Each structure stands twice: as structure tokens, then as C-alpha cells.
Amino acid sequence: MTKRSRRTHSPAFKAKVALAAIKGEKTLAELAQQFDVHPNQITTWKSQLLEGAAGVFGQEKAESKEAAVDLKALHAKIGELALENDFLSGALSKAGLLSAKR
Template sequence: MGRRKRYSPEQKVNILREVLEEGKTMSEAAAKYEIHPSMILAWRKQLFEGALNLFEIKRTDITEKAQGKKSKALEAKIAEKDNVIAELAQEVLELKKKRVGQS
């Protein structure tokens, strides 16, 4: 009984490229590399499923970046409001001191 030949990811991509880009039939590629055509179909399925995940990740990255920017803008706004509140509190305290001094 023969040993199974293992193909590296690079080899799998090259075989799929021959089928998808260069127009070879799966049967031709399978015969050339001495593999069953169903293996090429399985690799193609993995390729496209992986591509879906790749595009989803990019969309998620964009959303996270946008939320990060929005979060920083909100934090800056809160810091500005905190400063205004602190200034107003200081003014109120000074007014109370003046009022107590006048009594």
C-alpha cells in the first residue's frame, strides 16, 4: 500500500490556481498531480470558506477602528465637560466664601 502524498499550502494554492485561473479541468490537474479530483474540490471549498472569514475580519477591523475613534472623541468631550464643571464648582465655592464674608 502506497504512502499518501502530503501537499503544502503553497502547492495546494498552485494546483487550485491552475484550475481556477489557467482553465485546466479538475481531472487534468488531478491526473498531473496524481490525486483524486475530490481533493481539489475539498481544497476549493476550504479556499472559499477561508475567503469569507477574511472579508468578515476586515469588516470587523473597520468597525473596531471606527468605534475606537468615536470612543476617543467621546472621552475628549467628557474631559472638556469635566473641566467646565470643575470651573463652575470653583466659582460657586468662591461666591459662597464671599457671601459668608459679607454676613
């Protein structure tokens, strides 16, 4: 009997199988046959889904903190570029290469 090569399943597939197990409409053996996965693997995915379910509702706070950091960096870059523009426009106008009209 030949061994099956190691398979990697996508997160979407794992979630689909775990949700089917949580629903409880079919037994683990039936789900294992339907999705061609070992019943122990289904149990593992189910427990991972249940453990990580609380994190789904807590993501809003984490994302807002990351966005604040990005805004600070963007504001700093905008200020830096505004200073460069002012400096260069002053230097060019002194050299006579930039007209007074904009």
C-alpha cells in the first residue's frame, strides 16, 4: 500500500469542515468520508475554530491601533514633503527659474 503524500488545506477549507462539524448534522466519520480527511484532523480544526472564535470579535480594537500608527507616519511624511517643497520653491524663485505666478 502506498502512502499518500502530505496535503496542505486552505484556511477556507478548514473553516468549512470545522463549521460542518460544529453543526453536528453528520457524524465525524461521515464528515471524514465526505471531505476525505481523518476524523482526528476534523476534531483538531473544530477545537481551533472554537478557541479562535473570540478573536474574531476583538479585531476591531487591534486594527484601530495599527491605523493610528500609520496616520502618524503619514502626517510626518506630509510635513517633510511640504518643507521640501517650500525650500525648493524659495530656492528656484531666488535663482529666477520659478515665476511668481503659480
